[in-house]
Amino acid sequence: MEGRLGIIGAGSMAEALLKGMLSCKLFSSGDVFVINRKNDERLNFFRENYSVNTTRDYKELLNGCRTIIIAVKPKDMGELLSHIREYVTRNHIIISVAAGIDTGFIENRLGKGVQVVRAMPNTSCQVKESATAIARGRYTGDEAIKVAEEIFSSVGKVVIVEEQALDAVTGLSGSGPAYVYLMLEALTEAGIKAGLVREISEQLAIQTVFGAAKMALESGEAPVHLRRKVTSPGGTTMAGINTLQQMGFTASIMEAVRNAAERSRQMMMENSR
């Protein structure tokens, strides 16, 4: 991609994204500038491991890069925006991945009709398998959306949605990898309890989730049909599924996504105070 990329916040999300983008050569490391707050260790780590440029100067970052990814925690957004406000122009493309921070919050604090894209990727960016949704702000042009789409397409799949959908996206696919990891932990422990050694149990659990996801993606069949194919009447799967449903599996997942989406909405309220 042409031009330089600035990344604000050198945390786990920034690292996952950077790894994915560099590995598919969307940007060369020399064209990436990273800044982090009061944490030179993290900047050293980024410089040493990814050969990117690092800076402690917001002005240098904003003057040198047109596209900026903001990956700080939601609670730090207000303070950060006050630091960069004077250096941001309408030519910049500001892409925020912060959960529960809407484009209006960013636009109000940056002023001048700045182009903002709100994105919700997940940590699978690192292996180029993120599920990302992006939404445009009030002043965001088509080209800015294209740039964001290209960035997140390089690290997985992208959907473009209206901003009001982003709390739901956050509850489903932003947080979703953690639900799947929890399931992997549980499957592994269950396998051990049923008589397997840890290494074998974990390997089988991970491959099973991977294979099921791949089938759902590639077979063209709906998950409900795929599930029925595994479930023989009176067989082992039915015994397992019946237990899952009796213990509230579907209800738990519905409630988990609802609560996470609600938390995203709450975070907006907390941060706008």
Ligand SMILES: NC(=O)C1=CN([C@@H]2O[C@H](COP(=O)(O)OP(=O)(O)OC[C@H]3O[C@@H](n4cnc5c(N)ncnc54)[C@H](O)[C@@H]3O)[C@@H](O)[C@H]2O)C=CC1
């Ligand atoms: N971790 C995840 O799975 C996902 C996280 N996100 C969002 O990504 C954002 C970052 O999350 P993580 O990487 O997990 O957090 P993190 O805590 O690992 O990283 C945030 C980094 O931002 C730095 N920072 C804070 N204020 C700053 C400032 N004013 N200037 C420069 N750097 C500053 C911190 O020092 C820290 O290194 C959050 O807003 C989160 O909602 C979005 C999707 C998934």
Ligand SMILES: O=C(O)[C@@H]1CCC=N1
């Ligand atoms: O837990 C969080 O708040 C962030 C946003 C989505 C995934 N992790």
